[in-house]
Amino acid sequence: MSTPLNGSLIKAFEILALFDEDRPEASAATVARQLDLNASTAHRFLLTLEHVGALTSVRRGVFGLGPRLEQLGRLAERMNPLPAFVKPLLDDLSREMAESVMVCRLSRLGPVCVAVAESGRPVSVVVKTGTALPFRHTAQGKLWLAFMPEEERSALLQQTAILNGQAPESSDMEKLARELNEIRERGYALNLGDNEPDIAAVAVPVRSGTGEMIMSLSVFGMLSRFDKTFTDRARRRLLEVSDEIGGNFVSKYGKYNAR
Amino acid sequence: MSTPLNGSLIKAFEILALFDEDRPEASAATVARQLDLNASTAHRFLLTLEHVGALTSVRRGVFGLGPRLEQLGRLAERMNPLPAFVKPLLDDLSREMAESVMVCRLSRLGPVCVAVAESGRPVSVVVKTGTALPFRHTAQGKLWLAFMPEEERSALLQQTAILNGQAPESSDMEKLARELNEIRERGYALNLGDNEPDIAAVAVPVRSGTGEMIMSLSVFGMLSRFDKTFTDRARRRLLEVSDEIGGNFVSKYGKYNAR
DNA sequence: ATATAAATCTTATATTTTGAGATTTTAATC
DNA sequence: GATTAAAATCTCAAAATATAAGATTTATAT
Structure with a gap:
C-alpha cells in the first residue's frame, strides 16, 4: 500500500x-x-x-x-492557499463579465478580499487584497450577515457600532433584518450605490459540502453599468462559478471553514 | 522520573x-x-x-x-488563560489606585480588553471584556501603535481609515508620528480627554522575555481625578506590575506573543 | 479518620515508528 | 528522443518507543 x-x-x-x-x-x-x-x-x-x-x-x-x-x-491564516486556487477562475470570470471580480473571506473587520481579478476597463473600481469591506451597505458584507448565525451577527454589529462611535437605531436594525431575510431567500446580495454612490456589486455565497458559507464571490464596478440585464446575468454566472469553487476547493483542500 | x-x-x-x-x-x-x-x-x-x-x-x-x-x-484565542492569570493582580492594583485597571491584547479591531478590575467608585468608567478600543486617541491604542513595527502600523492605520470611511490627513499622520515617538521614549502613553472628554488613562507595555510588547496594562477613570501626582504614581506602579506580569506569565505559559 | 476518584508515575512488553533501500516521478540537459 | 540526478513515494524488518497494567500520590467529601 x-x-x-x-x-x-x-x-x-x-x-x-x-x-x-x-x-x-x-x-x-x-x-x-x-x-x-x-x-x-x-x-x-x-x-x-x-x-x-x-x-x-x-x-x-x-x-x-x-x-x-x-x-x-495566525500564521496559517496569513499563508493559506485559497488565493492561488481561485485566481485563475476569477480571471476568466472577470474577462467574461468585463468587470472586476473578487473572493472574500470573513474576518472580524468585515469581509476581507483575498483574491481579485480586475476588469482592465479605463474607469473601474479598485480593491486590493487584504482590504476589509464594511458589513453595512456592501453586497459582500450584507451577504455574510445574512448567512451567519444570529448570535454572531448581533455581537458583530455591536462591535462595529462601538468602533464607529455610534449606537445603531432600532428602525435601522429592523430594516436590515428585512433586507437580510430577502438576501437569504434570493440567494444573493446586491449593492446599487448604497456604500459609495457610483459603485455597484452582486455577491453570492460559496458553500462547503455541508452547506455553510465559506467565502463570498462578487462582481463589482461602476453603477452605471449594472442594469437589470447585467445583474441578472452576473448573478447566474456567479452562482455557477461559486458551485465550482465550493466543490473543487473542498475536494482539493478538505472541509475548509473560512470562519 | x-x-x-x-x-x-x-x-x-x-x-x-x-x-x-x-x-x-x-x-x-x-x-x-x-x-x-x-x-x-x-x-x-x-x-x-x-x-x-x-x-x-x-x-x-x-x-x-x-x-x-x-x-x-481561532478557538484557542477565544479561550486563552490570560484573563484568569492577571485578574488577581488587576484587583490588587485597582484597589490600590482606587481606579479601574485593565489588560488589553492586540486585535485587528484595536486593543481588546481581556481582563478588567473596576474601581467600585460611584462615578467611574465602565469597559467590558471583549471591548475593542480605538487605536487613535486612546492611551492603549497609541501605546500599541508606538511599539508595533512600522509596516504593520501603516497597514493598520490604512485599514482603520477605510472602515471609518475617511482618508487620514497627512498633517494628522505627522502629529501622530511625533506623539508615538514620545511614547516610545517615555515608555508609557497618556490620554487626558482625547477620546472622550471626561475620560483619562495611563497605559504601559507588558513585555515578553525578548522585549516585545505582548499586552498593555492601563489605569483609567474620570479625567478630573488624573492630576500630575496621580498620573506619575500610576505610571510607576503600572510599570512595576507590568514587569511582574511579563516575567510571571512568560515563565508560566512560555513565550506568549499576543500578536 | 476513611473512602473514592482522579492525577501522576513506573516499567515490561506489545506495538508502532524508523530508516535503509527500492521504485517512481520529474525536470534539466544533450 | 535518451540520459542523469534529485526528490517523492513506497516497502518491510529491526529498533525504538508507546502502551497500559498496576502502583503511588493527591484531593475531596463524609
Missing part, C-alpha cells in the same frame, strides 16, 4: 478536537473516556501537548488550548 | 515550527534536512499532518500550513 500514517500524531489531533466552546478544558480522565484511551496514555499526550505549547495547564490535571495554536493559527 | 513525553508528537510540532513568512511551504527533503530526519520519516510526518488538516498539499511533495490550524488557532 501507500505510506502508513503516524498513529500518535492522529490521536493527538483527536485530542485537540475535543476542545470547543462547550468544552474549553479537559483532563486526562475526560480524554481517556471520550477517546477510549488508557488514562496513562491520555495523561502523556496531554503533557506532551503542553510541552509543545498546543495546550496549557489551567490547574492540576486540567488543560486548555495553548498559545502555540494561536500563533500557528 | 516523571511521565515521559511522546517523541513523535514533539517532532511533528518541530516540523510545524519550520513554517514562517520566509518559508511558507516545505517538502519532505526540506524537513529531512532541517531536522536531520530520514526522508521516509519526514514524508510520513507530512502526510499525517496533511491527514489531520494541520498541513495542506500545495502541489506534489510540497506542503503549507492547513485549515485545521486556522480553526484551532
Whole structure:
C-alpha cells in the first residue's frame, strides 16, 4: 500500500478536537473516556501537548488550548492557499463579465478580499487584497450577515457600532433584518450605490459540502453599468462559478471553514 | 522520573515550527534536512499532518500550513488563560489606585480588553471584556501603535481609515508620528480627554522575555481625578506590575506573543 | 479518620515508528 | 528522443518507543 500514517500524531489531533466552546478544558480522565484511551496514555499526550505549547495547564490535571495554536493559527491564516486556487477562475470570470471580480473571506473587520481579478476597463473600481469591506451597505458584507448565525451577527454589529462611535437605531436594525431575510431567500446580495454612490456589486455565497458559507464571490464596478440585464446575468454566472469553487476547493483542500 | 513525553508528537510540532513568512511551504527533503530526519520519516510526518488538516498539499511533495490550524488557532484565542492569570493582580492594583485597571491584547479591531478590575467608585468608567478600543486617541491604542513595527502600523492605520470611511490627513499622520515617538521614549502613553472628554488613562507595555510588547496594562477613570501626582504614581506602579506580569506569565505559559 | 476518584508515575512488553533501500516521478540537459 | 540526478513515494524488518497494567500520590467529601 501507500505510506502508513503516524498513529500518535492522529490521536493527538483527536485530542485537540475535543476542545470547543462547550468544552474549553479537559483532563486526562475526560480524554481517556471520550477517546477510549488508557488514562496513562491520555495523561502523556496531554503533557506532551503542553510541552509543545498546543495546550496549557489551567490547574492540576486540567488543560486548555495553548498559545502555540494561536500563533500557528495566525500564521496559517496569513499563508493559506485559497488565493492561488481561485485566481485563475476569477480571471476568466472577470474577462467574461468585463468587470472586476473578487473572493472574500470573513474576518472580524468585515469581509476581507483575498483574491481579485480586475476588469482592465479605463474607469473601474479598485480593491486590493487584504482590504476589509464594511458589513453595512456592501453586497459582500450584507451577504455574510445574512448567512451567519444570529448570535454572531448581533455581537458583530455591536462591535462595529462601538468602533464607529455610534449606537445603531432600532428602525435601522429592523430594516436590515428585512433586507437580510430577502438576501437569504434570493440567494444573493446586491449593492446599487448604497456604500459609495457610483459603485455597484452582486455577491453570492460559496458553500462547503455541508452547506455553510465559506467565502463570498462578487462582481463589482461602476453603477452605471449594472442594469437589470447585467445583474441578472452576473448573478447566474456567479452562482455557477461559486458551485465550482465550493466543490473543487473542498475536494482539493478538505472541509475548509473560512470562519 | 516523571511521565515521559511522546517523541513523535514533539517532532511533528518541530516540523510545524519550520513554517514562517520566509518559508511558507516545505517538502519532505526540506524537513529531512532541517531536522536531520530520514526522508521516509519526514514524508510520513507530512502526510499525517496533511491527514489531520494541520498541513495542506500545495502541489506534489510540497506542503503549507492547513485549515485545521486556522480553526484551532481561532478557538484557542477565544479561550486563552490570560484573563484568569492577571485578574488577581488587576484587583490588587485597582484597589490600590482606587481606579479601574485593565489588560488589553492586540486585535485587528484595536486593543481588546481581556481582563478588567473596576474601581467600585460611584462615578467611574465602565469597559467590558471583549471591548475593542480605538487605536487613535486612546492611551492603549497609541501605546500599541508606538511599539508595533512600522509596516504593520501603516497597514493598520490604512485599514482603520477605510472602515471609518475617511482618508487620514497627512498633517494628522505627522502629529501622530511625533506623539508615538514620545511614547516610545517615555515608555508609557497618556490620554487626558482625547477620546472622550471626561475620560483619562495611563497605559504601559507588558513585555515578553525578548522585549516585545505582548499586552498593555492601563489605569483609567474620570479625567478630573488624573492630576500630575496621580498620573506619575500610576505610571510607576503600572510599570512595576507590568514587569511582574511579563516575567510571571512568560515563565508560566512560555513565550506568549499576543500578536 | 476513611473512602473514592482522579492525577501522576513506573516499567515490561506489545506495538508502532524508523530508516535503509527500492521504485517512481520529474525536470534539466544533450 | 535518451540520459542523469534529485526528490517523492513506497516497502518491510529491526529498533525504538508507546502502551497500559498496576502502583503511588493527591484531593475531596463524609
